[in-house]
Amino acid sequence: MTNFTTKPKWAYAFLVLGCEKSENRKGYQGFLNNIVxxxxxxxxxxxxxDFVLFVQMSSSSTARSLPHEEEDLLRQLTIDVRYLPKMRSHIHETFYAVVQESFVC
Structure with missing residues (x-):
């Protein structure tokens, strides 16, 4: 069993991409629930x-961030929310491209 009593020098990182800020948030809501x-x-x-969440909003979304109530919940859990730049189109929204982008941030 792992000993969690001392603070490690690493953090748990989560990655969610293709988020759209709309009333129909079912596309990414399950991922946020799993992270919580x-x-x-x-x-x-x-x-x-530490816990870090990298979020990339969908290229088709006009929003630049998650809804405030979702951000507030994540921050209350001490999850550091960081946003990755949007891709130019859906064609470029691949897991591989986003993982590369996360190393830049």
Whole structure:
């Protein structure tokens, strides 16, 4: 079993891409719910690690960030929310491209 009593030099990182800020947020809402559950479970196991969420809004979305209520919930859980630049089109919105972009930020 892993010992979570000392603060590691690493953080848990999550990546969600293609987010659209609209009333119909079902496309990414499940990912955010999974992140919240994962963070809660890691805390229950005694983790003191940091948590970082990289978000990339969809190229078709006019929004530049998640809705405020979602950001507030994530920040209350001490999740550091960072935004990656949007891709120019859906054609470029691939997991590979976003992972590369996350190393730049």
């Amino acid at each position: 559950v994962a963070v809660q479970r890691l805390w229950d196991m005694g983790s003191v690690a």
